[in-house]
Amino acid sequence: MELPKLAIAALGGTVSMQSTQDGQGVVPAVSGEALLNTVPELNVLARATVETFGLLPSASLDFEYLLNVLDWANAQISRGVAAVIIIQGTDTLEESATFFDYLWAHDEPLVLTGAMRSAMQAGADGPANLLDAGRVALAACSRGRGAQVVINGEIHRANSVRKVDSMAMHAFASPLTGPAGLLVESAPRYFQPPVARHVLPMPQDTLPKIALLEASLGADSMLLDKIVESGYDGLVIAGFGAGHVSAHWAEVIEGIARHIPVIIATRTGCGATAQATYGFAGSEIDLTRKGAVMAGFLCPRKARILLWLLVACRQQAQLVKCLAESTP
CATH class of the missing domain: 3.40.50.40 (Rossmann fold)
Incomplete structure (x- = not known):
């Protein structure tokens, strides 16, 4: 049986960071292609392709940049991919997820993920989060749920998820509702069916303030x-x-x-x-x-x-x- 197609966009963030100078801290350095190579299990689940949009800390993302990523994601759906994954920094992950969710008009899943530990740290969580994101994105039960955040073994709805800790591994939560689902034995398990979403038209004007x-x-x-x-x-x-x-x-x-x-x-x-x-x-x-x-x-x-x-x-x-x- 032919494997489904999975498109991945890498924007940068902690998941891509390494130290390039001793004592100067980590900076974005690892491409999406290199990150995908750390998760060989993903190639068993899908024909995965990755595009590195840039190596930016997520604090430097803006709306125009995200609209370009969205254009790319929409094009991937028109080419027949089963799902799209976006990898970015966690500082603005909740905001990006909300932005995409209001504009994502497809039943195909859009999953965002990132990492709390840099690529050079022991126990780096980026590869595990990417693999979990792939498992969620490719699952039939994930269709019709808009944009979701998958991190630390949990699945969160875009309009509920918050970054609630600055550096801990359990940095993300949905304070009122809890996660929408969990990864259990490598498979997504949702607690509720998909809910109705309000999808907005694509922006028409110059970027507002x-x-x-x-x-x-x-x-x-x-x-x-x-x-x-x-x-x-x-x-x-x-x-x-x-x-x-x-x-x-x-x-x-x-x-x-x-x-x-x-x-x-x-x-x-x-x-x-x-x-x-x-x-x-x-x-x-x-x-x-x-x-x-x-x-x-x-x-x-x-x-x-x-x-x-x-x-x-x-x-x-x-x-x-x-x-x-x-x-x-």
Whole structure:
């Protein structure tokens, strides 16, 4: 029987890093081809091909770069591949996964993975994560699930996964729901069937600018005051608790919301913003009256991804609907 085709894009990240100078730290150096050669088991499962897009730390990725990767991934599907894997750094893995998930219109799986240990470290996890990603991507039960993150033996939905530890092996979690599935004896085991997804049109405009600011105790509004005049097309606030800001920030946000969309999320790392619980100045009720939109379960970083995409494809009117559908 002919093996399925599997396309892999390597973007860089810790999985590709080695030390090139003693005492200077690790840097991206290992190509996707070299990484694939460390996982011979993958060639037993599929006819795998890899393209090295670049050797970048994921902090240096941007939306335009990801759109180019998406164009490549869409082309691979049109050529008959069974699934696509994207390997990148973990610093922005949750954001990339969310970005791709909103735009991935295929039933074929799109799986993202990376590593917490560099290629030169003992016990490097990159090869194991790539093999697990291949097992998930090629499984029939993975179809129709959009973009997913596979790392450390776990499968996470794009809109739920968060990086919750800076350097530990168990750096990724889905705080509210837990993982969507696990690798058990080398096979993916999902806990729930696929859920409906809201796929957005491809961006049409030049790349918009969406600001993300975090509320903090006693914070001034110098940056907030200049959001509109600085040319931003949208604003996300990582608010206190259930989606709150100071009374002064609320006054400034009211003026901003007359010009650009404003989303209020929670900075806590878990849970949803409230809708109708608190009524003080700067509360969710007050902010909604002032024209802001509450993010619900979507974290600030993912809310920024959503708003960027909606502005870029001229779908701002869908913001409230999309936020309501972004449940874990």
